[in-house]
Amino acid sequence: MELEAWHLLVIPLFFAFGWMAARVDIRHVMQESRAVPRSYFKGLNYLLNEQPDQAIEAFLEVTRLDPDTLELHFALGALFRRRGELDRAIRIHQSLVDRADLPQEQRMKALYGLGEDFLKAGLLDRAEDVFRRLETGVHAREALRNLLQIQVLTKDWQQAVVTARRLEKLGCLSQNANTAHYYCELAAAAMLRGDGEGARAHLELAFKENRRSARACLLLGDLEAQEGRDESAIAAWRRIEDNNPTFLPIIAERLIQAHARLGRHEQAVRLLQGYLDQRASPDLLHLLFQTVAERQGWTVARELAGAEMKRNPSLRALDDYLQASNALQASSEGERVESRLAQDLVHRQVSQIAYYRCGECGFKARQFFWQCPACARWESISPERMEHE
Numbered sequence: 001m002e003l004e005a006w007h008l009l010v011i012p013l014f015f016a017f018g019w020m021a022a023r024v025d026i027r028h029v030m031q032e033s034r035a036v037p038r039s040y041f042k043g044l045n046y047l048l049n050e051q052p053d054q055a056i057e058a059f060l061e062v063t064r065l066d067p068d069t070l071e072l073h074f075a076l077g078a079l080f081r082r083r084g085e086l087d088r089a090i091r092i093h094q095s096l097v098d099r100a101d102l103p104q105e106q107r108m109k110a111l112y113g114l115g116e117d118f119l120k121a122g123l124l125d126r127a128e129d130v131f132r133r134l135e136t137g138v139h140a141r142e143a144l145r146n147l148l149q150i151q152v153l154t155k156d157w158q159q160a161v162v163t164a165r166r167l168e169k170l171g172c173l174s175q176n177a178n179t180a181h182y183y184c185e186l187a188a189a190a191m192l193r194g195d196g197e198g199a200r201a202h203l204e205l206a207f208k209e210n211r212r213s214a215r216a217c218l219l220l221g222d223l224e225a226q227e228g229r230d231e232s233a234i235a236a237w238r239r240i241e242d243n244n245p246t247f248l249p250i251i252a253e254r255l256i257q258a259h260a261r262l263g264r265h266e267q268a269v270r271l272l273q274g275y276l277d278q279r280a281s282p283d284l285l286h287l288l289f290q291t292v293a294e295r296q297g298w299t300v301a302r303e304l305a306g307a308e309m310k311r312n313p314s315l316r317a318l319d320d321y322l323q324a325s326n327a328l329q330a331s332s333e334g335e336r337v338e339s340r341l342a343q344d345l346v347h348r349q350v351s352q353i354a355y356y357r358c359g360e361c362g363f364k365a366r367q368f369f370w371q372c373p374a375c376a377r378w379e380s381i382s383p384e385r386m387e388h389e
């Protein structure tokens, strides 16, 4: 290829363009920077020197001097909320909401921020008012989710059902399993009031939402038992066998008592033994152990605990076994101090480490909850007490 004279000009030209571009850029930046208030640079300086509190004050000054720095307003609002300085977050968001010159979209964004501030501050009434104003529009989903959270917190189950439906219509993941719990809450409240019919109606709705709902089975059984129909109660509780067998330890005691009222202890023992054959459960074992000890004596009870200890070793099985052993020894040759001590030790250990535990957040409790008090998830707490350190 022949090199023509003009080719020689190409490289210097590129340099010239580059130099011009750089100058234009610099001039642009200089112009911009003169428009930016000095406090802005002060803020940046503080940030670089890791003095966040002073930086925030400087940026706040910028927002006062220049109301057009919307993004900075929003950033500061979110920052204050995260830092727990809720009164300041509320002031920023409220001032944005009150501004008449703001485009609708920005005002809605500020309103949503305000709702989140109120929610975090525990001002639930005011948060609810704000989210109600956002039920339609771009923030509808988040607003409805927050509304639902407030309604669950305030135990407004009727409204929670309505909000869950609306969320489903907006294409949010099916709320059915939770809605079944809202109906169960309504049913439980009706039972407390002595309104059997109301409770039954709510339970039917719960089954419609989730036909395998273990909690609805449990409550239906409770209702039947309350009204003196133990046969029907047992049938309702036993639906859990197929629907959701992990919840059997929760209803086992009710089954034993209903069978006892009907004079059918042996049947209860066989039923629980059948459950234990299918799945290891120290809670079930303990209930069965107590019933067997009471009805059939310590020898059979000890055999039961011993067999279970070999099959599914657990401290609680050992506790039961030692209790039966001691009771037998005491009746035959007088109690031996060391075995009594061993049982006391194991028993104390068991009562210290056996907890219901949330699989989501790790919350531990002596009592079973359908909704985790810490993370607010439904059915995240295992219905079997675990042995934890």
Ligand SMILES: [Zn+2]
Pocket (backbone or CB within 6 Å): 358, 359, 360, 361, 362, 363, 372, 373, 374, 375, 376, 377, 380
């Ligand atoms: Zn939890």
